[in-house]
Amino acid sequence: MSLKLRAAVRAIVLDEDDRVLLCRFVFPHPAVPDGAEVVWAAPGGGVEPGEDGLSALRRELIEETGLAIDADPPHVWHQVVVADLTPGLDGIVNDYFLVRVTHFEPRGALTDDQLAAEHIAGFRWWRLAEINGYTGSDLFSPRDLATPLTELLTAGAPAGPVLLGL
Structure with a gap:
């Protein structure tokens, strides 16, 4: 049996001080599991029919943050989440791309x-240290965001995408 997975793209947007831009997703959103109220995740979203991943990434960044990118950013992470997130789907495939920018205010x-209709609040x-030291009830996506982010900040973009867990 073949799984029906939604293709999505996300941007690891890093500024000149290595701060990462995250969206605050609130319940009820597929990224927010039962029992949680908030998930911090990279900007991005679903790849529409007939759209390639990088076109979707550019569209999502403009829509959500106002960031326009011209160059093709490196594909750094790949994540497959098999879970009952959205009716009619068995999960999601997230492909993450590294985007380096000068700090800006997302609009x-x-x-x-x-x-709000997209559940973005x-x-x-x-900063990496803030993610590492976070003790509140909010979650990050991926859950262990600090680990691959640390590797990305210390070693740079990998030669090929790193497989992530939930």
């Missing part, structure tokens, strides 16, 4: 109401 093409630039 995308979507209105606040449109962002805001953005925040996080």
Whole structure:
């Protein structure tokens, strides 16, 4: 039996001080599991029919953050999540791309109401130490974001995408 997985793209947006830009997703969103209220995740989203991954990434970044990218960023992480996240789907495949930028205040093409309809309640630039030391009830996606982010910051972009867990 073949699984029906949604293809999605996400950007690991790092500024000149190695802060990572994350979206605050609130319940009820497929990224927010039962019992949790908030998940911090990289900006991005689903690949539409007929759209390639990098085109989807560019569209999502403009919509959510206002960031326009021209160059093809390196594909750094690959994640397959098999779970009952969305009705009619067996899970999601997230492909993550590294985007280096000068610090900016995210303000995308979507209105606040449109962002809310996507269950995005805001953005925040996080330092690795803040993610490592976080003790609150919010979750990160991937759950162990600090580990691959540490590797990315110390070793740079890998030759090929690193397989991530949940």
